[in-house]
Amino acid sequence: MMASMTAPETSTPATTVRLARTVAITSGKGGVGKTFFSANLAAALARQGLKVLVLDADLGLANLDVVLNLYPKITLHDVFTGKAQLEEAILPAPGGFSVLLAGSGLVEYSRLTPEIRDQLVTIFEAVKPRFDVILIDTGAGISDVVLYAVSMAHEVIVVATPEPTSMTDAYATIKVLSTQQSRENLHLVVNQVGRAGDGRSICNQLQQVVERFVQGPNGVAPKLSYLGDIPLDTSVREAVQKRQLVLELHPGCAASQGVVQVATRLLARS
């Protein structure tokens, strides 16, 4: 077991073994605002004084850079292929956190090869001691790459929207993570909620079906911990169009407050 004791920053490296809290963000369905949520959650956590890294694990079709309006010269692909050092690929993002961006359009990342697996682990282990929180923004679906990226994290946030397809995919994701990764606790965030309270109802609904049909390896249904919802908000659309964080563009809007509340609850449930 790796010791994860908290030590003051001034202590010698030999005694400072402090590893980041690692949280994977996944959804099953694409287009539910996963990447947008990851970026804004990172900003909300950074505002609390935490050193946050977002790892874009959507290796083949990454768009964290698009959301953040970044034009990276160096991506994870360059680190994987040995063209750049890891340090060069860790970039500062607006919002006060760091990002490790992936490339886009690389078919070779659509399958999990041993090389990708080894590279991801090496990189992940290297950044763990350097941050307080690492968010892993995964791709859509439940492919090998996504499941592997999720498996690296201690905690998982499942993002769903009230749309039936999204709920179904979130449910399937929860089921897979429970049976294949023995996850007993999963965080849930409901995005694009039209009516206050719907997020909580969706969580309850999912929990009911999970309890009836999902048995992890230990025979226990996973517990969904509800982190909150992010209301449907025109500010979000505006921020997306302007490629800015909604937390920066409209800090007081409903969506921003939703994100901040999710961050607060996440930190309260360590």
Place this chain on the structure above:
Amino acid sequence: MPLALSDKFGRVLPFSPHSGCYSTARLERRDLFAPRCASLFLRHWSFAIASIDTASMPLDDSCAYAGELRLNKALNLLAQAGWVAPLGLEPGSDAWLQSVIDGLCDVSSRDALTGLANRRQFEGAIAREVDRVARNGEPALLLVADIDHFKRVNDTWGHAAGDEVIKSVAACLQDCVRPMDLVARIGGEEFAIILPNCPPTFGQAVSERIRQKVAARPVAIVGGQQLAVTVSIGGAFAPQWVRSSPAFWCERADQQLYRAKAEGRNRTCLDMPPLTVVSAEEKGMLFSGFGQFDPISDSGADHSVPKTSE
């Protein structure tokens, strides 16, 4: 006498790295793995044919004599196995020696009765498969099949009939699988099949197909009798991304075979990894009372902050 056995792809099989043969021959280890390394060897020593179990042979300095004896031995062995040197090769030439080596490799890896892979080849193959699964995570299935009531066949119809049954089942198993799969005879009436890259969803279908094919093919024995033969099959998937051991994998498949036998024979039992499927019933329950979620009612409207959201 340095010994090397090379297969037809130029890979050196067992050799003795402690024999000092590389330096004497001005060959290095990497030369051994180069294409055509066998002929390199043969150029340096007239007789570099090893017997099948090279490792256990004492090394001898009087190489020519010992080598010649071994070559004769090897040729006898091959003749017994029905091997004939390819036409047009001059005995003693590099190409001829290589074909002798290939023949030895073949003989040493096949079961004499059925022509299937023998236990030796099976053990090498399963060890490689375990490594492969650990490395690239592709699912792989191991099946073990045992002929039902085989002793009864032997006792009632004699050993010749028993041999016919074994040959027929062997041919049937070989017919049922893809070229990449390995079918081996690992015991008297016991067979093993390694199916690389076989997803768990197809495991049951594959093993059932094999079982049914065997059951549908009666075996003709001397005297015009037709014997109905069935097999029991047990199977297990290699744990993906995890380095397991061949012994553990075989044991899991064996346990399923015992189960198939205990449950009445002529059936297949698989040790299935957890499968995740979302059923229609689950989806139905997910949306029971779905009317309450209205994703588009407020679309476009600026949302006011819920004041009392817990």
